[in-house]
Structures are given as C-alpha cells and as structure tokens.
Amino acid sequence: MESKKRLDHIFFALSDSRRRDILEELSEGKKTVGQLADNFDVTLGAISKHVKLLENADLIYKSKRGRTVYCHMNFDIWKEVAMYIGMHKRFWSNRLDELENYINGDDGA
Structure with a gap:
C-alpha cells in the first residue's frame, strides 16, 4: 500500500510540465531555488x-x-519508477501478443 501511495506522489509531481522542466534542469547538476527561478518566467514563490x-x-x-x-x-x-513502467510494459506486450495470436487464428488450441 505504501508503494502505491509513493507512486501516486511521484506521478502527480511528474504530471506538471514545469516540474518536469525543473527536473531536467537538476539532471544537469545541483541548483539553488533562485537559480531555478531565473530559468523560468515565474516568481520565486511559485518555483518554491x-x-x-x-x-x-x-x-x-x-x-x-x-x-x-x-x-x-x-x-x-x-529505479522504482522504471520498475513500475517496466512491469506495465511487459503486461501490455504480452496482451498485444495474445491479441495478435487471436487475430491470426493461432489461439494455442
């Protein structure tokens, strides 16, 4: 349950393009909040x-x-985010393979 709540927080944070832009800035190295605010057309309070x-x-x-x-x-x-996405990728890949087999008449019978 805790893992689900944690993922909810992560994906909510990632749902905003400004926050994704901030993460992109930080992927290049550490920055102060002021330095981050300088890169965006918003107030220091909004960046905070x-x-x-x-x-x-x-x-x-x-x-x-x-x-x-x-x-x-x-x-x-x-790592946690990648594991979650990887699990869903495997799930949907398997479902699509099953659908392809069904459409092609190869239902395993």
Whole structure:
C-alpha cells in the first residue's frame, strides 16, 4: 500500500510540465531555488512550491552549504519508477501478443 501511495506522489509531481522542466534542469547538476527561478518566467514563490512538491515525492532532495540551499535530483527514485513502467510494459506486450495470436487464428488450441 505504501508503494502505491509513493507512486501516486511521484506521478502527480511528474504530471506538471514545469516540474518536469525543473527536473531536467537538476539532471544537469545541483541548483539553488533562485537559480531555478531565473530559468523560468515565474516568481520565486511559485518555483518554491514546485520544489516542495518534488521534494515531497522524493524526486529531489536539498542540501545546505553555509546559508545556501541546493536542490539535487534524486536519481535513486527513478529505479522504482522504471520498475513500475517496466512491469506495465511487459503486461501490455504480452496482451498485444495474445491479441495478435487471436487475430491470426493461432489461439494455442
């Protein structure tokens, strides 16, 4: 059950194009919230809300150096996402193979 809830948070966070853009920025390396805001035409507050949501979904994490807070991509979480997507890929691939066999009259009988 916890895994389902976690995936809900992850996919909700990924449902917004701005948040996906933030993740793309962070895939290049750590950035402050201010640096992220400079790359988008929105307020610092709006970026902060997106960052908080990404952090709550464990897609990013923060570190502090002195008074500066950096955002980092959490690459480990993508393993869980890839496993979930891979499971669905296998499921649908098998279903499509069954459909093809049925259409071709090769139903295994």
